[in-house]
Amino acid sequence: MSMTAEPIVEAVGLTVDFASAKGPIRAVSGVDLSLKPGETLALLGESGSGKSVSLRALMRLHPSSAKIGGSVRVDGRDVLAMSARELSAYRGKIVSMIFQDPGLAFDPVYRIGDQIAEAVMRHERVSRAEARKRALELFERVRIPSPERRLDNYPHEMSGGMRQRAMIALALACRPKVLLADEPTTALDATVQIQVLLLLRELQREFGLAIVFVTHDVGVAVEIADRIAVMYAGRIVESGPCADVIRNAAHPYTRGLLSSRSHGALGKDERLKAIPGSPPDLAAPPPGCAFGPRCESFAEVCGSAMPDNVVVSSSHIARCVRLAIRNSSQPGG
Numbered sequence: 001m002s003m004t005a006e007p008i009v010e011a012v013g014l015t016v017d018f019a020s021a022k023g024p025i026r027a028v029s030g031v032d033l034s035l036k037p038g039e040t041l042a043l044l045g046e047s048g049s050g051k052s053v054s055l056r057a058l059m060r061l062h063p064s065s066a067k068i069g070g071s072v073r074v075d076g077r078d079v080l081a082m083s084a085r086e087l088s089a090y091r092g093k094i095v096s097m098i099f100q101d102p103g104l105a106f107d108p109v110y111r112i113g114d115q116i117a118e119a120v121m122r123h124e125r126v127s128r129a130e131a132r133k134r135a136l137e138l139f140e141r142v143r144i145p146s147p148e149r150r151l152d153n154y155p156h157e158m159s160g161g162m163r164q165r166a167m168i169a170l171a172l173a174c175r176p177k178v179l180l181a182d183e184p185t186t187a188l189d190a191t192v193q194i195q196v197l198l199l200l201r202e203l204q205r206e207f208g209l210a211i212v213f214v215t216h217d218v219g220v221a222v223e224i225a226d227r228i229a230v231m232y233a234g235r236i237v238e239s240g241p242c243a244d245v246i247r248n249a250a251h252p253y254t255r256g257l258l259s260s261r262s263h264g265a266l267g268k269d270e271r272l273k274a275i276p277g278s279p280p281d282l283a284a285p286p287p288g289c290a291f292g293p294r295c296e297s298f299a300e301v302c303g304s305a306m307p308d309n310v311v312v313s314s315s316h317i318a319r320c321v322r323l324a325i326r327n328s329s330q331p332g333g
């Protein structure tokens with residue numbers, strides 16, 4: 001990874017609004033993301049924090065009723081200004097996604113190899129035979145046994161782990177520059193999970209892919225990421241280099257996540273679940289800090305002031321009102 005490269009993904013002030021039965025909800029609220037080629041960002045957070053919605057926004061994959069705001073630039077293009085035609089050239093080719101729900105990736109009625117070949121032919125002027133050859137190479141790369149025969153499988157004929165590999169093959173079929181991986185290993189057992197993570201790392205080195213990797217699992221994040229962003233109630237509440245965030249977590253939510261994990265090895269279900277209370281109702285968020293009602297360090301000011309980003313150290317930032325107060329009371333701070 002080159003430290004001087006320009007970001008390939010740059011989202012600034014990203015917002016996603018939905019209409020819900022209880023009124024409008026802001027599922028993603030002022031998210032900033034920046035990613036260089038070859039870099040991996042892990043997006044961490046509890047269920048409902050806005051991880052999948054953020055990723056889909058980077059691909060403009062939302063129902064038309066949703067409103068996306070802010071700015072998203074990928075590979076020099078303004079994604080939010082793209083026409084339908086530009087979008088279909090962009091999706092799969094520049095940015096590709098491994099979906100959280102494997103059911104969404106493949107059409108049950110077509111053979112998997114044909115679906116991968118179709119994806120290649122949609123973006124490149126290649127013959128069916130060449131596209132098929134690409135699909136076969138990808139199956140070999142993701143180490144699907146008997147790849148030639150497996151290309152003719154229908155989705156239901158593959159096991160979960162095998163389908164996950166096929167999904168990675170599909171996502172990489174058009175040699176994208178950015179891979180959005182939404183919990184690509186959650187459904188797998190521990191051994192397969194590690195194999196898939198190692199595989200992604202290998203492919204990343206080979207292709208210089210930038211990866212956004214969504215996970216609930218701190219162990220997985222540590223294993224794969226250069227940087228970590230922690231989401232809570234639609235906001236990134238802390239982000240920075242992986243080691244800094246893990247060793248020197250500044251936000252009480254991040255600290256809660258880290259202390260709540262079990263201490264098993266990678267893949268031994270280091271799930272994030274033990275912070276008491278539950279995330280806010282996005283249709284009626286609490287005033288001030290959204291984490292306030294669950295925060296161990298809650299102070300009166302947290303119930304009224306909206307936390308801003310506070311610099312912890314160079315590229316490590318956290319959104320916490322008390323942190324801001326502490327910093328400003330330090331001499332020279």
Ligand SMILES: Nc1ncnc2c1ncn2[C@@H]1O[C@H](COP(=O)(O)OP(=O)(O)OP(=O)(O)O)[C@@H](O)[C@H]1O
Binds near residue numbers: 020053100
């Ligand atoms: N199409 C939609 N219409 C209305 N609300 C939605 C829609 N999609 C998502 N949401 C809401 O947006 C919020 C964030 O959802 P999102 O799927 O991004 O969570 P997540 O962090 O990916 O959670 P998980 O870890 O469970 O996958 C949730 O409150 C969800 O109910």
Ligand SMILES: [Mg+2]
Binds near residue numbers: 051052053100182
């Ligand atoms: Mg999700």
